[in-house]
Amino acid sequence: MKYLIQCCFIGLLSFSAQKATAQNMANGKKIYETRCLVCHQADGGGVPNMNAPLDGASNVVGNDIARLVKIIRNGYNERVALDGYYYSNAMTANPDLKDADIADVLSYIRNSWTNKASKITLAQVQKVKKK
Numbered sequence: 001m002k003y004l005i006q007c008c009f010i011g012l013l014s015f016s017a018q019k020a021t022a023q024n025m026a027n028g029k030k031i032y033e034t035r036c037l038v039c040h041q042a043d044g045g046g047v048p049n050m051n052a053p054l055d056g057a058s059n060v061v062g063n064d065i066a067r068l069v070k071i072i073r074n075g076y077n078e079r080v081a082l083d084g085y086y087y088s089n090a091m092t093a094n095p096d097l098k099d100a101d102i103a104d105v106l107s108y109i110r111n112s113w114t115n116k117a118s119k120i121t122l123a124q125v126q127k128v129k130k131k
């Protein structure tokens with residue numbers, strides 16, 4: 001009986017963790033479709049010479065999470081080579097996006113198309129100071 005209770009408890013815990021992940025991905029997708037898709041496209045491929053691709057981009061699946069958070073919050077117009085290419089458009093800032101939404105949209109782009117990288121948590125976003 002004791003084991004049965006333990007087992008159910010663990011089962012419930014992992015179920016709620018999975019559910020949270022699915023919710024985060026669904027929210028991330030919604031944000032992507034309303035704010036990012038116009039430039040980065042539905043397939044994450046971007047627009048050659050204009051808007052950087054997110055699918056297969058080494059920075060997107062990389063470990064510099066603070067850089068990614070700042071790009072979403074503040075926009076991006078650095079004109080540095082990204083995986084060897086330059087992009088002429090300027091990414092708009094998202095000052096009104098909540099930290100939880102930034103975590104979700106980053107989790108979404110890091111785990112869509114061919115990308116497979118760690119999810120981003122609210123705590124990771126909160127650690128990055130606003131400018």
Ligand code: HEC
Pocket residue numbers: 031032035036037038039040050051052053054057058059060068071072076077078079080082083086087088089090091092094105106109
């Ligand atoms: C107005 C078009 C536009 C919109 C909207 C936009 N981006 Fe961008 N994004 C760009 C451009 C252009 C670059 C590259 C800028 C540069 O090279 O200076 C970029 C760069 C990036 C990068 C860095 C890629 C790398 O390889 O380092 C990430 C991550 C990113 N965008 C994510 C997003 C997300 C997520 C959203 C939605 C919240 C979004 N972008 C909305 C145009 C846009």
